[in-house]
Amino acid sequence: MRSGTVAVIGRANAGKSTLVNVIVGEKVAIVSPKPQTTRNRIMGVLTREDRQIVFVDTPGLYRERNALTGRMMKTTEDVSKETDAILFVHDGHAGVTEEDASLMKKYASLGAPMLIAYTKTDIMPVERIPEDVKKLNEWGVEIDVIPVSARKGRNVKRLEDALCALLPEGEPLFSEDVISDRSERFMVSELMREKILLKYDKEIPHGVAIVVNTFSRRENGTYEVSLDIVCEKKNHKAILIGKQGKALKETASFARQDMEKLLGAKVFLTVYVKVREDWRDREGLLKELGYGEEE
Numbered sequence: 001m002r003s004g005t006v007a008v009i010g011r012a013n014a015g016k017s018t019l020v021n022v023i024v025g026e027k028v029a030i031v032s033p034k035p036q037t038t039r040n041r042i043m044g045v046l047t048r049e050d051r052q053i054v055f056v057d058t059p060g061l062y063r064e065r066n067a068l069t070g071r072m073m074k075t076t077e078d079v080s081k082e083t084d085a086i087l088f089v090h091d092g093h094a095g096v097t098e099e100d101a102s103l104m105k106k107y108a109s110l111g112a113p114m115l116i117a118y119t120k121t122d123i124m125p126v127e128r129i130p131e132d133v134k135k136l137n138e139w140g141v142e143i144d145v146i147p148v149s150a151r152k153g154r155n156v157k158r159l160e161d162a163l164c165a166l167l168p169e170g171e172p173l174f175s176e177d178v179i180s181d182r183s184e185r186f187m188v189s190e191l192m193r194e195k196i197l198l199k200y201d202k203e204i205p206h207g208v209a210i211v212v213n214t215f216s217r218r219e220n221g222t223y224e225v226s227l228d229i230v231c232e233k234k235n236h237k238a239i240l241i242g243k244q245g246k247a248l249k250e251t252a253s254f255a256r257q258d259m260e261k262l263l264g265a266k267v268f269l270t271v272y273v274k275v276r277e278d279w280r281d282r283e284g285l286l287k288e289l290g291y292g293e294e295e
Helices: 016-024 067-081 098-108 128-138 156-166 184-199 234-241 243-263 283-288
Strands: 002-009 042-048 051-057 085-091 114-119 145-147 209-217 223-231 267-275
Touching: 002 016, 002 067, 002 156, 016 042, 016 051, 016 156, 051 156, 085 098, 085 156, 098 114, 098 128, 114 128, 114 156, 128 145, 145 156, 184 209, 184 223, 184 243, 223 234, 223 243, 234 243, 234 267, 243 267
Parallel strands: 002 051, 002 085, 085 114, 114 145, 223 267
Antiparallel strands: 042 051, 209 223
């Protein structure tokens, strides 16, 4: 049996979380078309008879703008240095640049075997693929490139098999019923943040953190969840709530439906909006809001 960890890295919006969710077969990471959707390292575990691949989904490679994004980039760097293999996910639809090639070579130089998943091939001309691979080769990228479409499932099994071949032989790292290292409480907070990313525009979603105050199961099997949406400015709070609370009600309802799918039970959800000014640049608040140093 082959067993090991695979760091999933790449630029923001390359499709990392979508690809991990498709390979694992369960939603282990939230997805949105906005940068900074993934803030923490999140494991998705695929177990088959002959393999266990532990995917470590990391924050997208992103320009450091504040203390939060600085921590996110450190997480990606740290994971890449301690893994058995690296999967560099590249948005094929966006084309390739010399800067992309430099990033790929940087992570390939860390020592772990690496593959490139060239994603979103379902929304681009197929003749572009060999052209881009040729460009990467000319820029010194000597790494296997596998074109995939997570949405269509195209070449996903081929990618899985190629990653498996890079892993060492050994015992599974997790029992076969484990699909993620994250708790239901964590996933509830992430589902709330995902809906905010999808509902609101511009800077507001990026300046939001979720704090779960209550996560308990009643005797009848239903869940009681109380959480805070923490934003950075008073005017952001007004936008999040909306006229007569309409925007917040719609977002909470949207999130509650996915929470019930995750938990397999009815959820009673209570949501509050609070302001903590400039929390993304305040180290003490980052830790308080769940963005402390990860073990």
